Amino acid sequence: MERSIQSMKICIIGAGMGGLASALALAKAGFQNIEVYEIASNLGFVGAGIQLAPNLVRILDRLGVWKDIEREAVVLNETSVRQGESDKELAHVDLVYIKETYGYPHMVGHRASLAGSLYNGCKREKSIKFFFSTTADTINSFSPKPSFTAIPRSGDAPYVVEADVILAADGVKSNTRVEMLRKLGVTAQVEDTGQAAYRIMLTREQMQHDPELIELLDGDKVIRWIAEKRHIIAYPISSKNIYNLSTAQPDVNFAAAPSATYTTKASKSTMLSVYSDFCPKVRRMLDLVPEGEVCEWKLRVHSPLPTWVSGSVALVGDACHPTLPHLAQGAAQAIEDAAVLGVVLSRIPDTSPGNINKALRIYEKARKQRAETLVELAAASGRAMHLGEGRAREERDKQFAALKAGKGPVPDKWADADVQREIYGFDCMEAAAELFKETFAKL
């Protein structure tokens, strides 16, 4: 008897934003046998803010998990790009139009709230089973029956997991990507961006004695302070009880740090010295971070991959398109991947490996160019913001000045209306359904 496509076993490696969203999107698309394998013993998300752009929120809403996140998310109505040293405003962009244009306002939230809601959404689906503390080790086969070896941390014996589809959402250090490229005989490297980020969250209690800082927390503004080779982006999250700062600076502190973790405990005095020429308001905020609680992330990307798919295995999220945070789209793009996978896999006529591969190739076609364009745009935006003295910076500042007079593009691409149209105005699920209809029979 022919199996229904809903009975296919779909295994997901990694319970980050990409893995959780994939599991939920597939369950919502009707799949009944979804397994998620995660090395960590729980979600363990870093304390940090995340921007909830309309293209991301549209998907969360369709997956039925937006309402919980929205409750404590903060609506941003304006963005201000300022000189780090003087605090002088270079550009001011109104964000109110975003809701009217894209159906959702531009919001920001806590990563734990996004991850927690996705996870709770998954737990409500009987079809999703989690295997925490379990490493998906070697991929034994990519097709026709893909499989990998699972290694439980408990010390129990490793076992082989066979599936119809394997989705590897195993992050920027993806082992599946390495194995897929090895199989294809291709080398493509993780690229060192030379940049690192401090992620800082200040509570209302910590800020309450400083009226200027409380004004930031009570505002509805995202602020980007920029300077040579560095910037800081900041906004209130968690119902305005936390002020979130995320920085970018040269990663000089990583010389001695273990590269395997991509994070290091940094010293407060180093952080203060990196931003010692920034305005007093910024320095007062950095000074509020308790000694011993300064954590720094190394920012990495990857050269574009020749493919995201081999047989019945596909890469998802940072595994295939790690993105600098300067456009605030990394998680959003991982979640777009997930939504598109739900669309294409649910449309195949049967469970044959050939049709699974065709659907995954349509996923790649729907997603690769868009994600890689945004990877490059985020890098370009970083380069523009981090310019030092010279002609290029003069040109950039002319653009900022023109913008004040109401004309021209925003060098900080995140705040540019044309870029926002391209990112927020695109319905990836609709486009994928259309692409499937047009191309499946021809593949």
Ligand SMILES: Cc1cc2nc3c(=O)[nH]c(=O)nc-3n(C[C@H](O)[C@H](O)[C@H](O)COP(=O)(O)OP(=O)(O)OC[C@H]3O[C@@H](n4cnc5c(N)ncnc54)[C@H](O)[C@@H]3O)c2cc1C
């Ligand atoms: C400073 C900073 C700020 C950012 N701000 C934003 C923002 O505002 N908006 C936005 O959209 N994005 C933002 N991003 C990007 C975003 O965080 C990432 O793009 C996103 O989290 C990637 O999700 P993922 O699921 O692909 O990978 P990950 O979150 O890395 O998840 C991978 C998971 O796979 C697990 N895993 C790995 N290997 C295995 C294995 N072999 N077996 C089992 N499990 C495995 C890992 O433990 C992990 O849980 C930011 C990033 C940084 C660094």
